[in-house]
Amino acid sequence: MTLGTEWATDWVRASAAVIAENxxxxxxxxxxxxxxxxxENMDRGFSxxxxxxxxxxxxxxxxxxxxxxATTLISTVGGASGxxxxxxxxxxxxxxxxxxxxxxxxxxxxxxAARDGIVLRGKAEAGDKTMIDAWNPAVEAADAAHANGxxxxxxxxxxxxxxxxxxxxxxxxIARKGRASYLGERAIGHRDPGAQSTLLLLRAxxxxxxxxxxx
Amino acid sequence: MTLGTEWATDWVRASAAVIAENxxxxxxxxxxxxxxxxxENMDRGFSxxxxxxxxxxxxxxxxxxxxxxATTLISTVGGASGxxxxxxxxxxxxxxxxxxxxxxxxxxxxxxAARDGIVLRGKAEAGDKTMIDAWNPAVEAADAAHANGxxxxxxxxxxxxxxxxxxxxxxxxIARKGRASYLGERAIGHRDPGAQSTLLLLRAxxxxxxxxxxx
Amino acid sequence: xxVGLVFVSHSSKIAEGLVDLARQMAADVTLVAAGGTDDGGxxxxxxxxxxxIDEADSGDGVVVLCDLGSAILTAETxxxxxxxDSRARVRLADAPLVEGGVAAxxxxxxxxxxxxxxxxxxTANASA
Amino acid sequence: xxVGLVFVSHSSKIAEGLVDLARQMAADVTLVAAGGTDDGGxxxxxxxxxxxIDEADSGDGVVVLCDLGSAILTAETxxxxxxxDSRARVRLADAPLVEGGVAAxxxxxxxxxxxxxxxxxxTANASA
Ligand SMILES: Nc1ncnc2c1ncn2[C@@H]1O[C@H](COP(=O)(O)OP(=O)(O)O)[C@@H](O)[C@H]1O
Ligand SMILES: Nc1ncnc2c1ncn2[C@@H]1O[C@H](COP(=O)(O)OP(=O)(O)O)[C@@H](O)[C@H]1O
Ligand SMILES: [Mg+2]
Ligand SMILES: [Mg+2]
Ligand SMILES: [Mg+2]
Ligand SMILES: [Mg+2]
Numbered sequence: 001m002t003l004g005t006e007w008a009t010d011w012v013r014a015s016a017a018v019i020a021e022n023x024x025x026x027x028x029x030x031x032x033x034x035x036x037x038x039x040e041n042m043d044r045g046f047s048x049x050x051x052x053x054x055x056x057x058x059x060x061x062x063x064x065x066x067x068x069x070a071t072t073l074i075s076t077v078g079g080a081s082g083x084x085x086x087x088x089x090x091x092x093x094x095x096x097x098x099x100x101x102x103x104x105x106x107x108x109x110x111x112x113a114a115r116d117g118i119v120l121r122g123k124a125e126a127g128d129k130t131m132i133d134a135w136n137p138a139v140e141a142a143d144a145a146h147a148n149g150x151x152x153x154x155x156x157x158x159x160x161x162x163x164x165x166x167x168x169x170x171x172x173x174i175a176r177k178g179r180a181s182y183l184g185e186r187a188i189g190h191r192d193p194g195a196q197s198t199l200l201l202l203r204a205x206x207x208x209x210x211x212x213x214x215x
Numbered sequence: 216m217t218l219g220t221e222w223a224t225d226w227v228r229a230s231a232a233v234i235a236e237n238x239x240x241x242x243x244x245x246x247x248x249x250x251x252x253x254x255e256n257m258d259r260g261f262s263x264x265x266x267x268x269x270x271x272x273x274x275x276x277x278x279x280x281x282x283x284x285a286t287t288l289i290s291t292v293g294g295a296s297g298x299x300x301x302x303x304x305x306x307x308x309x310x311x312x313x314x315x316x317x318x319x320x321x322x323x324x325x326x327x328a329a330r331d332g333i334v335l336r337g338k339a340e341a342g343d344k345t346m347i348d349a350w351n352p353a354v355e356a357a358d359a360a361h362a363n364g365x366x367x368x369x370x371x372x373x374x375x376x377x378x379x380x381x382x383x384x385x386x387x388x389i390a391r392k393g394r395a396s397y398l399g400e401r402a403i404g405h406r407d408p409g410a411q412s413t414l415l416l417l418r419a420x421x422x423x424x425x426x427x428x429x430x
Numbered sequence: 431x432x433v434g435l436v437f438v439s440h441s442s443k444i445a446e447g448l449v450d451l452a453r454q455m456a457a458d459v460t461l462v463a464a465g466g467t468d469d470g471g472x473x474x475x476x477x478x479x480x481x482x483i484d485e486a487d488s489g490d491g492v493v494v495l496c497d498l499g500s501a502i503l504t505a506e507t508x509x510x511x512x513x514x515d516s517r518a519r520v521r522l523a524d525a526p527l528v529e530g531g532v533a534a535x536x537x538x539x540x541x542x543x544x545x546x547x548x549x550x551x552x553t554a555n556a557s558a
Numbered sequence: 559x560x561v562g563l564v565f566v567s568h569s570s571k572i573a574e575g576l577v578d579l580a581r582q583m584a585a586d587v588t589l590v591a592a593g594g595t596d597d598g599g600x601x602x603x604x605x606x607x608x609x610x611i612d613e614a615d616s617g618d619g620v621v622v623l624c625d626l627g628s629a630i631l632t633a634e635t636x637x638x639x640x641x642x643d644s645r646a647r648v649r650l651a652d653a654p655l656v657e658g659g660v661a662a663x664x665x666x667x668x669x670x671x672x673x674x675x676x677x678x679x680x681t682a683n684a685s686a
Contacts, residue, residue, distance in 0.1 A: 443575030
C-alpha cells in the first residue's frame with residue numbers, strides 16, 4: 001500500500017496538532033538553551049500551513065503538499081527552524097516530484113532529501129546538538145528498513161523511533177550550531193528543541209501512515 | 216608678559232567665534248571623508264562652552280577655563296572630536312594646575328599636554344591623517360620657539376603657523392584612524408577636518424595673545 | 431548607479447537605526463532595513479528580506495549583512511528563491527552587522543563594485 | 559547578582575533594539591542602551607554612556623560594547639571619569655556590537671564573571 005496525497009495532508013494536520021500540543025514543552029526546551037520561541041515559531045508556522053491546506057488543488061500530489069509546507073514555514077516561522085524545516089520540506093518535495101503515490105523508496109527518499117536540505121542550509125554535523133541529530137538516525141533507520149523490504153508504515157515507524165533516540169542523544173552534548181552554541185558547557189543536560197520537534201513531526205508522519213493503513 | 220585667565224577666556228570666545236565662522240567649511244571637509252558633522256559638533260560644543268563662561272568663579276585661573284572647555288566639549292560634541300579635544304583641554308588644564316599666570320614654558324606645556332592627551336585617547340600616529348598631524352608640528356614649533364627664548368605670543372604664533380602647515384599636510388594622506396579610514400585611497404586629496412579645526416583653535420590662541428599684548 | 435545594501439537583523443530597530451547611521455556616510459546608496467518578524471517581533475522575516483533584496487537591487491547588485499545565525503539562514507533561503515540572474519548579483523557579507531554595514535555603505539558610496547563592497551564589509555574594524 | 563551590560567551605539571534605535579534582542583536570551587541581566595546624542599541624533603553621548611555604566615553596575619561589574627570608533631572614544635572617556643573602584647569593575651569589550659552583545663548577554667545570564675563576559679563578547683561568531 002503506497003501513500004498518497006491524503007497521507008500527506010493528514011501528516012500536515014497531525015503535525016499541526018502535535019506541535020500545538022507540545023508548544024509549551026518546545027518553548028521550555030528553547031528557553032533553557034535558546035531564546036524560548038521554538039514552540040511559538042513552529043506553532044505559528046504549522047497553523048499557517050493548516051489554514052492554507054484547503055486551498056490545495058483537487059489534483060494535488062504529495063509534492064504539492066510538501067511544497068506548501070515548505071514555503072509557508074519559510075515565510076511564517078521567524079526563527080532558524082523556518083529556513084531549516086522549510087528547506088527540508090522543499091527538498092523532500094523535489095525528491096518525489098510528479099509522483100501521485102509514494103512507495104517505500106519514495107518515503108525513504110523524502111526523509112533523506114529533507115535531512116540533506118537541512119545540512120545544506122545549516123551546515124550542522126552529527127553531534128552539533130541540532131535537529132540533525134534526530135534526522136540522521138531517522139534517515140539511516142528508514143534506509144535500513146527499506147533495504148529490508150519494510151512497508152511505508154514500517155519505514156516511517158523506524159524513522160520516528162530513531163528520531164526519538166536521536167533527540168534524546170542531544171542531551172549530553174555541547175552545541176556547535178545555533179543559539180545554544182553561545183552556552184558552551186551550560187547546554188549539557190538539555191535537549192535540543194529542534195531535535196524534539198523533528199521527532200514530533202516524524203512521529204506524526206508514522207501515525208498518519210498507520211491511519212491510512214487502517215482505513 | 217605672561218598670559219592669565221583673561222587670555223584663556225578670550226581664547227574660548229575667539230575659538231567659539233572662529234568655529235562658528237568656519238562651521239560650513241568644517242562640515243564640507245567632513246562630508247568629503249567623514250559623516251559631515253564636524254562643523255556642527257564643534258559649533259555645538261563651543262557654543263555650550265561660551266554659555267558657561269560667565270559661570271566661572273571670579274578667582275578662576277587658566278586651568279579652570281581649560282577644564283570647563285574640556286568637560287563641556289566631552290558632554291556636548293557627540294562625535295570623536297568631543298572626547299579627543301575634551302581630553303586635550305583636560306590634560307592641558309592638568310599641565311598648568313594652580314598657576315594664575317602662564318609663562319612661555321607653561322604655554323608650551325599646555326600644547327604638549329593637549330597633544331599627548333589626544334594621542335592617549337585616540338592612539339593616532341603621525342601621518343594617520345588626523346588632528347594629530349596638526350598638533351604634532353604645533354607642539355614642536357612651540358617647543359623650539361620656547362627654547363629660543365620666544366615670548367608667549369611668539370610661541371603661540373609659531374604653533375598656529377605650524378598647525379596650518381600640518382593641516383595642509385593631511386591632504387595627500389590615506390587615513391588610518393577615524394571615519395576617513397573607511398575610505399582608503401579615496402581620502403587622498405581631502406584635508407582632515409579635525410586638523411583644520413585644530414589650526415583654527417591654535418590661531419585663536421595666538422590672536423587672543425596678540426590682543427592681550429596690545430592692551 | 432551603486433551597489434545596494436540590505437541590513438537583516440532580528441530587530442527592526444537595529445536594522446532601521448543602521449540605515450540612519452550608514453546614511454550619514456553614504457548619502458546616495460540604497461540602504462534597506464529588513465529587521466524583525468512580519469508582525470514586528472524579534473526574529474527574521476523571509477518576506478521582508480526578499481522584498482528588501484528586490485528593493486536594493488538597481489542592477490549593480492546587493493550586499494546583504496546579517497546579525498545572528500538565523501538571520502543568515504533566512505537570507506540564504508531568500509537567495510535560493512531568486513532567479514539565477516538576480517542571485518548572481520547578491521553577496522552575503524561575512525561581517526558583523528553594524529560595523530560591516532557602515533564600511534560597506536562607504537564602499538558603495540565611493541563607487542565600489544559588488545565584490546569590493548562585500549569585501550569592505552569584511553574589513554570593518556574598530557579603529558574607525 | 560550578575561554582570562551588567564551597556565550597549566553604546568551612534569543610534570538610539572540600534573542600542574534599544576539590541577536590548578530587546580539580547581533580552582530574549584538573558585532575562586535577568588541588566589542591559590542598558592546608551593545610543594545616540596543627547597538630543598536623540600546620530601552620535602554618542604558622554605552623559606548617556608556614563609549614566610548607563612552607573613545604572614548597569616550592581617557591584618559585579620559592567621561590560622561595555624560599542625559600535626564605531628567614536629563610540630569607543632566616548633566610552634573610554636567615561637571610564638576616565640569614574641573613580642578607581644568603579645573603573646576596576648568595567649571592561650570595554652573588543653567585539654562587534656550586536657553579535658558580541660548577544661554573546662555577552664548569554665554569558666552574563668549564565669553567571670559568567672566580569673572577565674568571562676568580556677571574553678564571551680569577543681568570541682561572538684556567526685554560527686549562532
Ligand atoms: N545551523 C543549524 N543547523 C541545524 N539546525 C539548527 C541550526 N541552527 C539552529 N538549528 C535548530 O533550530 C532550533 C531552534 O529553532 P528556533 O528556536 O525556531 O530558532 P531561533 O534559534 O532562531 O530562535 C535548534 O533547536 C536547532 O535544532
Ligand atoms: N583616533 C583618532 N585620533 C585622533 N584624531 C581622530 C581620531 N579619530 C578621529 N579623529 C579626528 O576627529 C575628526 C572627526 O571629528 P568629528 O567629525 O567631530 O567626529 P565623528 O568622526 O565621530 O563624526 C577627524 O577629522 C580627526 O581629526
Ligand atoms: Mg528559538
Ligand atoms: Mg528566535
Ligand atoms: Mg564627523
Ligand atoms: Mg559623527
